[in-house]
Amino acid sequence: MKLLSWNIQRGHGLRDTCSIARVVADLRHMADFDVLCLQEVSSGYTDLPGADGGNQFMQLARLLHGYTPLAGVATDTQGEGDARLLFGNMIFSRFPVVQVLRHALPWPADAAVMSMQRGAIEATLDTARGLLRVSTAHLEYFSLVQRAAQVERLRELHRDACLHAAATRPGDSDNGPFCAVPRAMPALLTGDFNFLPGSAEYLRLQDPYEDGVPAMRDAWRVRHPALTHAPTVCLHDERTVPFTSDFIFASADLAPRVRELRVMPGNFGPDHQPLLIELD
Template sequence: MEATGMNLITWNIQRGRTPGGECNIAHTAASLRGVADADAICLQEVSSGYTDMPGCDGANQFALLAAHFPAHVPVTGLACDTAGEGGQRRMFGNMILSRYPVWQVIRHALPWPPDPDVMSMQRIALEATLDTPLGLVRVITTHLEYFSRLQRSAQVQRLRDLQREAAAHAARPRAGAAAGPFCATPRAGAAILAGDCNFLPGSWEYHCLQAPFDDGTPAWADAWRLRHPDRAHAPSVCLHDHPGRPADPFTCDFVFVSDDLAPRLAEVGVAMDDLGPDHQPLLVRLD
């Protein structure tokens, strides 16, 4: 039977952490398959070259994840790319794995205004236009700043700017050459934004991201609220009490859909099993 829907998982894998605390991408891949047979997978905190973070052995997790999902197109977005020992690069960022053809990839560096009193790092939004059974869909995965509200707020504003820009590109396709980088590759209007936003439901950032646009741009809508309007968000962080990580459940992982995709939203849920990281995977199905 021809596929008519789309399953998407988003998960902050925290470098592939397991319940025992070590980093094991094979375990991460098996956990993802246990949640669902996902057509698109959005991952945050994928690393390579780091040996100074708990459990990390320096393995290139981007390559390992691609090998574990050979039927998916791997799309990598590096937020951090710095010098490591022996000339090795230390890389950290996001990843999309897509069962569907990937028409275009754009890597957006998000704002990083100075906030010297707190730890912070460069953040990105990784965008891929996928050719899905629903038509072209722009999938964006991001991981916003945790320690600095100044930076996180600027990043939310930039995500709104990107939505406005992409919707304008979709509505008014650019002229293009027959070949080469000026070729007019389409940028989808329908969109999904998934990731670890590091803000809470009801926060200023949460409402700002979803505020209506004054020019007709399709607004972002929280997928959980669309499917469960009368239920509080299921917690996505600290559901399981690991040594050194006392459980204090809350929500900061989200999937947002553009208004034009909202009628296609069929399911939104949080995987409750103890898969290792502080964060739980979110599953969204569109029909």
């Protein structure tokens, strides 16, 4: 199984252009992926040079044939007239999608900095190796207070999902929405976390649990334990030292299946590089 994760920065490209068609073309050249996780998908915004305010959620869904599109809108505000300003994440899957959950992440008041509502989208996929839970998130950039709270919520969501997966719950198709839909213990968590390797938030996300829930592990460390994290941000900006804020975390029970994790090369336009993970 191959999964790509990428902060596309609303389709930002070279020479101040924004093009979702170009993003999809770049993605198809990178890998024949089974699952795609995207951050910074928008609709209605024109603040970036070249942005026309188009609905990128719909554009991506139309262009990525053969995948089930799942939108996770985190920010939904009023635009001009009846238009909505939308910003969030997406997951695309070739596998059957058993269940989708959309989580608003904590947004405690921090008046000192700019911030926005953040979110995570979670999908339980029915793969050839069994159920797999895939989530993608985009955490707050400016506020450490908010980012730390969001890390705690991601830990809670993983714990709850694992306890659901381990439980035998009543409810069948005759019970309508009360039907017990299975969740997966093995999990991948991808995204732009806006923290650095070794930071307090990075370490906290991977802390063990006390009730047998498999901890999350940085897939880069699983696959490349002796190598410094490859940078994922500002590789092509001579004004900035490249750094890492994009990660893929695998639950400890899934970690032995991590065959490869690499940062995709190339100057695609966004400040962020895509990540490709391969599972046995």
